[in-house]
Amino acid sequence: MYEGIVQDLIDELGRLPGIGPKSAQRIAFHILQTESFDVTKLAETLLAVRDKVKFCEICGNVSEQDRCSICRDPRRNQSLICVVEEAKDVVAIERTREFRGLYHVLGGAISPIDGIGPDDLRIRQLMQRLADGTVEEVIIATDPNLEGEATATYLSRLLKTLEIKVSRLASGLPVGGDLEYADEVTLGRAFEGRRVVVG
Amino acid sequence: MPVYRDEAVVLRTHKLGEADRIVTMLSRRHGKIRAVAKGVRRTASKFGSRLEPFMVADVQLYEGRSLDVIQQAETLGAYGADIAADYASYTAANAMVETADRLTEAEGSLQQFLLLVGALRSLARREHAPGLTLDSYLLRSLSIAGWAPSFGQCSRCGAPGPHGRVVVQLGGVVCDDCAPAGTAQLDASTLGLLGALLAGDWPSAEASDDRTRAKASGIVSAYLQWHLERGLRSLTHVSREVPPAS
Ligand SMILES: [Zn+2]
Numbered sequence: 001m002y003e004g005i006v007q008d009l010i011d012e013l014g015r016l017p018g019i020g021p022k023s024a025q026r027i028a029f030h031i032l033q034t035e036s037f038d039v040t041k042l043a044e045t046l047l048a049v050r051d052k053v054k055f056c057e058i059c060g061n062v063s064e065q066d067r068c069s070i071c072r073d074p075r076r077n078q079s080l081i082c083v084v085e086e087a088k089d090v091v092a093i094e095r096t097r098e099f100r101g102l103y104h105v106l107g108g109a110i111s112p113i114d115g116i117g118p119d120d121l122r123i124r125q126l127m128q129r130l131a132d133g134t135v136e137e138v139i140i141a142t143d144p145n146l147e148g149e150a151t152a153t154y155l156s157r158l159l160k161t162l163e164i165k166v167s168r169l170a171s172g173l174p175v176g177g178d179l180e181y182a183d184e185v186t187l188g189r190a191f192e193g194r195r196v197v198v199g
Numbered sequence: 200m201p202v203y204r205d206e207a208v209v210l211r212t213h214k215l216g217e218a219d220r221i222v223t224m225l226s227r228r229h230g231k232i233r234a235v236a237k238g239v240r241r242t243a244s245k246f247g248s249r250l251e252p253f254m255v256a257d258v259q260l261y262e263g264r265s266l267d268v269i270q271q272a273e274t275l276g277a278y279g280a281d282i283a284a285d286y287a288s289y290t291a292a293n294a295m296v297e298t299a300d301r302l303t304e305a306e307g308s309l310q311q312f313l314l315l316v317g318a319l320r321s322l323a324r325r326e327h328a329p330g331l332t333l334d335s336y337l338l339r340s341l342s343i344a345g346w347a348p349s350f351g352q353c354s355r356c357g358a359p360g361p362h363g364r365v366v367v368q369l370g371g372v373v374c375d376d377c378a379p380a381g382t383a384q385l386d387a388s389t390l391g392l393l394g395a396l397l398a399g400d401w402p403s404a405e406a407s408d409d410r411t412r413a414k415a416s417g418i419v420s421a422y423l424q425w426h427l428e429r430g431l432r433s434l435t436h437v438s439r440e441v442p443p444a445s
Pocket residue numbers: 056057058059060061067068069070071072
């Protein structure tokens with residue numbers, strides 16, 4: 001344990017995902033000891049992010065405006081929605097340049113053991129978007145792991161009640177991993193080879 | 200660097216750092232193991248889906264300073280994909296592994312390991328309705344943990360049954376003398392189903408109707424929650440609807 005604010009800094013850093021006590025200590029001492037490190041800029045950026053960045057009211061992607069740049073773009077195919085778990089998956093799919101439709105970010109995957117059920121995700125909002133008949137196909141691009149597959153199972157069953165084509169990314173994606181780690185070529189191919197599960 | 204090997208079923212995983220996971224497993228001989236699987240979230244990981252929940256694997260680990268590290272994993276029972284393909288099975292399996300995790304907090308046992316592996320295999324193979332498999336698992340895992348309910352003789356004074364009043368706080372059915380005032384009478388078919396689930400009498404359990412199953416589930420949930428100090432997170436998400444025949 002260190003005294004006062006040094007320990008406070010280590011504790012705060014340690015709250016961040018993926019940062020253990022040792023990393024927190026290393027980062028804290030880097031900040032303390034490196035004169036060239038611009039603390040003001042980091043602090044301002046953190047405040048600005050909190051202040052300006054919100055979630056797109058349509059798709060749930062991160063955005064500085066009420067609607068994100070993808071939802072605002074009239075050139076995007078309005079009849080196609082790709083459902084992903086996290087905003088970082090949107091970035092991964094955009095990198096492939098294979099997909100020109102819209103997105104829907106769920107905010108995670110169904111995981112009862114973690115207390116996350118369908119009502120804790122943006123599934124109701126997805127159903128509302130599909131209600132007016134503009135969308136002809138939903139592509140489910142949840143992570144190729146257990147929770148992602150189970151979420152896809154749930155969505156497919158739910159979407160069966162609507163007259164919309166539902167497809168799932170091709171199983172060429174290696175299983176067990178996170179979508180964000182798939183390389184662009186593999187992910188692009190998974191889009192091309194997506195299989196229809198409903199419709 | 201001591202290395203050991205065991206058979207284990209994966210209960211749950213937590214993300215760690217950039218691409219690792221902490222994997223909580225119930226093993227055949229070493230009780231519960233919490234170990235790190237390095238790089239498992241990268242899509243090129245050698246582990247693939249072998250260390251996902253509900254998977255049974257032959258694992259080789261080395262003892263680390265705080266957490267052990269998984270070196271190798273070979274699949275013995277690949278139940279994850281089949282369970283995830285059916286939503287009711289998926290939610291039932293979640294409640295099972297959470298229960299197993301909680302009941303083995305102090306120490307694991309070979310019996311708990313075998314019971315859980317058998318139940319997950321049964322779910323993956325669609326042997327019974329997922330809700331029945333779950334309730335049977337819950338009653339039997341509680342029994343192994345030392346909290347066997349009684350659905351025959353009075354659980355307080357031992358008077359031979361049949362008795363129709365269930366008091367979860369007393370451990371099952373109680374006779375009219377032992378029943379607190381106002382305890383409701385349970386119908387014979389629900390009591391019959393509870394007894395069948397506890398005994399693993401599947402022909403009798405399968406013969407029950409949906410209403411009876413729902414009533415029995417309510418009793419099992421109450422009994423489970425009574426014995427676990429904190430409520431089970433996954434239980435409220437269990438999907439009880441009957442899956443379409445496949
Ligand atoms: Zn948007």
